[in-house]
Each structure stands twice: as C-alpha cells, then as structure tokens.
Amino acid sequence: MAIRPAEQLIHKAAWLYYAHGLRQDQVASQLNISRASVAMYLRKARETGIVNISTSTQLFTDDVLARKLEDALSLDAVWIAPENDHIADPSTEIAVLAASVFLELVKKGDRIGVAWGRTVYMIADVMSYADLQDVTVVQLCGNLGAPYSYRPDQCTMEIARRLNAKGLNFYAPLVLSTEELARALRAEPVIREQLSGVSECDLALYSVGAVDADSHLVKCGALTPGEMADLRSQGAAGVIAGQIIDAEGKVLDCSYNRRVISAELASLRAIARRLVVVQEDSKFEPLLAAIAGGLCTHLVVGAHMAQRLLDHAAATTEKAS
C-alpha cells in the first residue's frame, strides 16, 4: 500500500469538501476519481481525525442543576447527562457526553493522565477521532494481568490512538504481593519517572470505583471479596486509580495500598483539571469521597446522581448551620 499518495488524496478530498464546501461530485471531478471513492475517502478522513466534527457540550452545563452543583461542591464545571428521556441507555449517554467533554477540555500540547476502569474504556470506545499531534497520554496506574479488555494500558493506548497522540505506558503490575517488592519497583527508574511525571499533566481522566465484591479489584483477583469487606469496615469508601480511599478522600492506611503501583493522590491533585466520570448510581459514596479529597474539578454524571449529590450537599450545609 502506497501510504503517501492515499493520504494526500484523503486530505485533498477532505479539504475541498469540508473547507471549500464543494459537493462530492465536484470533488470527484477535481481529483479525477469517482464520487464513490470520494465518499470513501471522506469516511476515512472522519475516522482518522483529518476532519474533526465536535459539538459544544454547553447545553449540559447550562442546566440549572449543573450550576447549583458547581456552587454546592465547589467544582469548576459539571455536566449532567439527561436520564429522564426515552434515551436507550443512560450509561452510554454519560460516556458519550464524557467523551465530548473530554475532547473539549484537551488543548494542544497537553499531557493527559488516564486511569483505568470500565467507564474510562467505554469513554475511549465512543470517543471520536481527533488530530492532536502534540498531545501525550500517560498511564496513571499499573496493570492488572486479567483478560479484561479495559486494562490500564489499553485505556491509555486507545485514547492516544483516538487523539492521534503519543501514548506513554508503563508496565508494572497494579498490585504486588509484598510491600517490599512494591517499594523496590517504584524505585526503578522507568517506573519512577513515569510516576513523577504525573503531576506535570494538564488534564486527568478517571472514574471512581466502588468498594464491593463487584469491583474490578475483586474481579481481577487483586483482592478477595473477603479482603474487600475488611477494607470496607476499615473505612474504605472508594477506589481511585487503583488505590483505596477513605470517606475523606485520603489514601487508606492499609497493606493493599502500600502494595499498589500507581500515581500518588498528591500528584493527581497537582493536575489542574481532573475530570471524573461516574456512570453508576451505586457509586454515590465513592464519588463523595473523591470530591471530599479534592480529586475532582470537572464532573460528568447522570441526572439522578446529580440530584442525589445536590440533596446531600444541602443536607450537610443545613446540619452545619
């Protein structure tokens, strides 16, 4: 496959069609090819991000509820996906919205930290292609060896691919069996560099995990259901980038956390824009914990969750006064 001429043609076709507003048949005659080919080239152009179609997500911030939430929780921006409507699947809706929001937050030259989870992978999956050449996507936490399709490195690479950006992976297990080994591995130059580079990110994308038997930590074998229950009784409230946090959003003092290879929460907090996306209503407490810990500046949730958060905030304020 001669890649150069093909690429050139796609570019030219896209240019004439989208920038000049010619019709497909006019493009075809300019380039001396058939209209069908033009249609195909244009599809490729859209798929590869040579052309970029994006919709403003302003609508979802304009929502009064979103504004209230921003005030109540001191967040920089909140987007609320409608759920009342007859839309097929609310969790998909949230992911689609999150993908748009994410693309709107990315700027040229940005360094983006990406964590791991079903939500993040779902966002990557519905994200449209863009052409941001000098963007770097870095992985925030170690890998889980499980055969799941949403491994941390895959999330990172998929998002990097969609953005036409550089992906920076690091290959270490998320959890090790002993604290000593984790310490030693963290001291490895390759790993240390990656982890210390996290705080230089301009944007982070992650979800928050629940502390229950459904958690990926359990499903992937990092923790047994029993251990999870133990952690819960010790005050575990949620999971961020593979680490267990308590209700205040601080790292829980436990053996598990000491065995994890992941970006420190302080590094995450050093990132100016931290986009948290939550799909499941059941992750209410974990999300509260993340917000309490200052791990979230930008939030995408469903209407349901938004209302619960607002009610909670109102109740807390009332109690305090």
Added chain:
Amino acid sequence: MAIRPAEQLIHKAAWLYYAHGLRQDQVASQLNISRASVAMYLRKARETGIVNISTSTQLFTDDVLARKLEDALSLDAVWIAPENDHIADPSTEIAVLAASVFLELVKKGDRIGVAWGRTVYMIADVMSYADLQDVTVVQLCGNLGAPYSYRPDQCTMEIARRLNAKGLNFYAPLVLSTEELARALRAEPVIREQLSGVSECDLALYSVGAVDADSHLVKCGALTPGEMADLRSQGAAGVIAGQIIDAEGKVLDCSYNRRVISAELASLRAIARRLVVVQEDSKFEPLLAAIAGGLCTHLVVGAHMAQRLLDHAAATTEKAS
C-alpha cells in the same frame, strides 16, 4: 422569539445527530418535530458554531517546500496554498487556508491581536464559526474613517463574532494630523491600556501592506501618493498594522509613523505566535521586511511567493558564503 427553547432544541438536535450519530428522521421523532425542521436546526447549529467541523491543515505543512522555507527563514511554521491547480481563485484559496490555520492555532483562553487590511477581512469572511467562549480578540491599530468595509474595528468584530469570542475595540483614528495630538491620545488611559495589553496576546493575525499608490493608506486618505513615494525613497519597505517599516523590519523614522496610533512593533514581537498571511505576489519586498524584522513566526502564502522567498533565501546565503 423565545430564544431559550429554540437554542435548546438546536443544541439537542445537534447533539443527537453529531454526537450520537442518529439519522435526521430519528432525531425528528425523538424531539417530536418534522425532519425538515431538524435539517434546519442542524444548519443553524453549524452556522453558529454549536457544532464545529474543521479539517487538519497538516497537508499544507507537509509540503517539502514549506519545510524548506521554515528552515531557510527560521519560521515556526509555513503553509503553502497550491496555485498550479485549476482552482478558481488563488487569493481566495490562500484566505480559506489562512482561516483554517488560524482556527487551528487558536487555543482556549487565548487573547488574539488582529490588524487590518483586505486580506485580514477576507480571512474573517471565509472563516467558519466556532464556539470559543473565553477568547478575546483585540484590535491592534487605530481606525481609518474611510467607508471601506475592512476597517480595523470591523475586522476585529467580525472575527470575534465568528469565534463567539469577546471583541475589544478601541476608537482612535489610525493617523492624526500632528505628532503632539498623537502623543496626547496615546497617553489617554483607554488607549494606553489597549496598546499595552497587546504584548499579552497569545496570537496575532495580520498581513503586510505594500508601499505604493494602491496601499490602503493612500486609498483611505491617510497619505497622498506623493507622500508615499517620498517614504519609499526614504527606505519604506512595507506596512504592518498601519506603521511603515524599512527593509530591516524596523519602524521607519518619519513624521507619519509618529502620528500613528497603533501597537508598537516590540509589543507585536512579544506575541508568541504571529501569523502573517500574504495573498499578493507583489508584496514580496514588504514580506521580506516583515520577516527580517522578526514580525512573523507563522506564515501562509501562495506557492508562487513561497518559491520566490526560497530562491531569495538561497541567493542571500550563497552571497554570504
């Protein structure tokens, strides 16, 4: 006209169509309106920048000629509009390309300085709409009272409108009749603030004017053809933001320049990205002057001009060695 519900509908339609990939009839049934209305909403959405379609201008930098020029003239980036092709009008082609390049260079939160001229207005005219709320467009030089449709304030406002950004105009004549008056006016707080704010811009857009009887300075009555010829014999090589520069790109020491209200060249040079667009082949010397004076980091020209610049650079290097 109830503006809220209409806007909401446009947003929703655009969202369902572009983000979710639904067909127009599906969108129509979701929103309980006719497909024809959906089509109309979508057009409005495109026109107002609620959706954004942009094509990568990478193709035009990939050009070997562009790369050579970047090296030869030490520019950050060069885009070359093809002229050999059977494309209708090369100057329109350059303007369309420049508009795309400009949009690609703008980042969120940017402050953009815009000067004045036929070229700049033409770029504004073909520029597609975008939704960049926290961008500010500032006017770089005073106004000419002439009835031309490309007055500095109009250039600024038009570009601001296209970007859905804030436009910052200042109302002073470009040229005054005495040097004292110009000095006094420059000292006015409103004007001083505007001019000193120029160096804080992140991006500038301007063209360069020729020193001849066709110049707008002559057409608008700021200078007589005779005065222009005089300036030329004194070493005037071009016009940038209403100011006359010599072949080295320095402000020419003349009464005219002292009577002008415009951003100082030093302020312009303080702007990180200075996009210069030249349409006419006749502006070769003015462009050389602008480049010599470091007033240009990003350049959009036609293939013809590009070749001339490269030949000139090669000749100069040869002579020097």
Added chain:
DNA sequence: TGCCCAATTTGACTTTTGTCGAGAGCCGTG
C-alpha cells in the same frame, strides 16, 4: 514473464438529506 491475491475503484442502486412554497401560529397595532 505471467499468475494470483489483495486492495482499490467503479457504476448502479438505495437511503438520507437539503430545499421550497404553502400554511399555521403568534404578536403588536390600528
């Protein structure tokens, strides 16, 4: 050189989209 395979291109067909004039709803005005 000639053959084969894969990728690309094409023409014909279907589906989707854009557009236009007619009609309906709405508001301020006389």
Added chain:
DNA sequence: CACGGCTCTCGACAAAAGTCAAATTGGGCA
C-alpha cells in the same frame, strides 16, 4: 377584535450521499 407582518413548521420533491457487488489495478512471487 380583526388585521397585516413575522417567524416557525410541515409535506413533498429534488439533490446529494452512502452502500455494495463486480471489475480493475498493481505489486509480489514463482
């Protein structure tokens, strides 16, 4: 309260875009 004038909306038609199987091209390999 009836009357233009206005915009918004709809249905129907025309134009454009998407799709698919068949044909062609080109390049590697025996």
